[in-house]
Amino acid sequence: MPRYRLTVEYDGSAFQGWQAQDGAPTVQGTIEAAAARLNGGVRAVLHAAGRTDAGVHATGQVAHFDLEKDYSALAVRDALNFHMKPMPVAITEVSIAPPEFHARFQAIGRHYRYRILARRPPPAYTVGRVWHVTRALDIEAMRAGAAVLLGTHDFTSFRATECQAKSPVKTLDRLEVFAAGEEIHVEASARSFLHHQVRIMVGTLRLAGEGKWTPADIIAALDARKRAAAGPTAPAEGLTLTGVDYPAG
Amino acid sequence: MPRYRLTVEYDGSAFQGWQAQDGAPTVQGTIEAAAARLNGGVRAVLHAAGRTDAGVHATGQVAHFDLEKDYSALAVRDALNFHMKPMPVAITEVSIAPPEFHARFQAIGRHYRYRILARRPPPAYTVGRVWHVTRALDIEAMRAGAAVLLGTHDFTSFRATECQAKSPVKTLDRLEVFAAGEEIHVEASARSFLHHQVRIMVGTLRLAGEGKWTPADIIAALDARKRAAAGPTAPAEGLTLTGVDYPAG
Structure with a gap:
């Protein structure tokens, strides 16, 4: 076998x-x-x-x-x-x-990319691969918002209500926001994520990028520990699982 | 009006x-x-x-x-x-x-990108946007092949037999081959191109990348001045018109 x-x-x-x-x-x-x-x-x-x-x-x-x-x-x-x-x-x-390898239980890092197209005209060449946001977003404001999510937190506000993980405490190792051609990419890395966590973080960073939310608002959303306190869930089509890490050897 | x-x-x-x-x-x-x-x-x-x-x-x-x-x-x-x-x-x-502007007749530069995915497994995330070539290609050999196509030539061997352009003489200003992540991109710029010219050039550069054709073979294909002398026409799905230039003012 x-x-x-x-x-x-x-x-x-x-x-x-x-x-x-x-x-x-x-x-x-x-x-x-x-x-x-x-x-x-x-x-x-x-x-x-x-x-x-x-x-x-x-x-x-x-x-x-x-x-x-x-x-x-x-x-x-x-x-x-x-x-x-x-x-x-x-x-x-x-x-x-090896016979003891397990893709799920032995993973020590998961990496996601979220692609946003922020412009009024809809995507055509990249249709189905990006989240179409019809207003320009402020990347620096998104970065400031991302910074307060880094590290170990109770992410209850950033998980789907049907999430079945035993603990809502996760450690977010990386959350980068950068321009990639005409798009904005958000890249997230952690040992593991809660259900919808990346999409809710991106939906919240969009509010920061629109100038509606400050980093203090995002801290308050974390502290509230309820789903309704964070931003909306960004759509699935912008999200890609780009890699998984395992221990060496 | x-x-x-x-x-x-x-x-x-x-x-x-x-x-x-x-x-x-x-x-x-x-x-x-x-x-x-x-x-x-x-x-x-x-x-x-x-x-x-x-x-x-x-x-x-x-x-x-x-x-x-x-x-x-x-x-x-x-x-x-x-x-x-x-x-x-x-x-x-x-x-x-202005009323005298004409998108076709006043264009002084056209820019195309051709995307190749050279690996045995088929494309999935980029399906429909790349040419799937099942063998690795030598980018340096493709560059050496591209170099001999640059400049002004009779491109009869590199145009579709149904091409209706009056003259087969064109000036190729740029033909770059480079790695882009897992893909190989070929970017071509000229004032204008013959019908299928970019796709036939890419189909020919693939032969160079596989080690089947040398730059001398590509020169011989140009000199032959007949369509059958050049490589096959690469498929449409890898090709994108990325920009058009007009005179300033």
Whole structure:
């Protein structure tokens, strides 16, 4: 029963999220259907570092599964990609992992990028990959707002009400805001995130960028420890899971 | 009859090219249908700097048209964008142009970007925006090939057989090849290009990048002055018209 570690890229707009469910295309379901063809028709259960929501993209999702038979890593990569055509999901890397490797429980860092297009005309070339905000945003004000979110906090105000994490306390290691061509990118890194945490942080930073919220308002939102105290949830289509870290060796 | 100059962005995959034709969605037809609503139902004929082929994208196409009534530039921009929803085309800028301005005949520079994803797994996040080449390419070899195409040449071997330009002699001002993240970008600039010229140059540079063609082979292709002597035409989906230059003032 060799264990395979996969790096996965997908266009989230084509899927009802990561997690397998009946009657809707999901990333997990699509990969598992391809994997079953390498596994004598038996389901090979896929475990992902981050079970992304409907519409969220990935360029560096990590997942693992076990197969009954020994295949080379490259054979698994190419066979999965072949069987998943024409769905917009690609296995970009495969390696054979030790039997104790777990994509979700052993992840020590997760990295997300959020893309914003702040202009009055709608996106056309980047449609489906950016959040369209119709007013210019002040990047410096967004940076000042991001600075107060860094570090260890009770992020209750920044998680979905249906979030099932045991603790709302998380450590945010990085939250950068920068211009990227015509877009504004927000990049976030942490060991793990609460449900919708990145999207609620971005929705709140937008208020800072519009001049409506000061850093003190964001501190007050943290202190309130209730979802309604923070900004709205930014839409899924701007968000991409770009990478996951594991301990060396 | 004020004249308006437009900058246009579009996702070429949604259109059968720029030029209006019956029964197929085109960029020109989509914008003209919106413009007619500002013009008492009368067609306002749109003239573009480059009549891009089916599947080719734009972030900086330029076009002009005349309207019967005086509107502000911003009113024209916003009304066109409103009436074109949900098609993936956006008017990103509008200005009022002098009556002698002509988007096609006065253009003195056109700029294209071609995006290549050279890896065995298919594109997923960038699907429809890149040419998927399944082998690694040698960027230095592509640069050496590009260098011999620079300058003024008879580009007969690098134009579509149906190209209707009077002369095959063109001056290529810029042809840069560089890594852009995981992609390879080829950027080309000239006063004007022959039909399919950028795509045939890219298809030929791919042969250089695979080690199959030397710069001497590309010189021989130019000298042969027949289409079959150059490489294949790279697909439309990797190509974007990024900008058009006009004389100052």
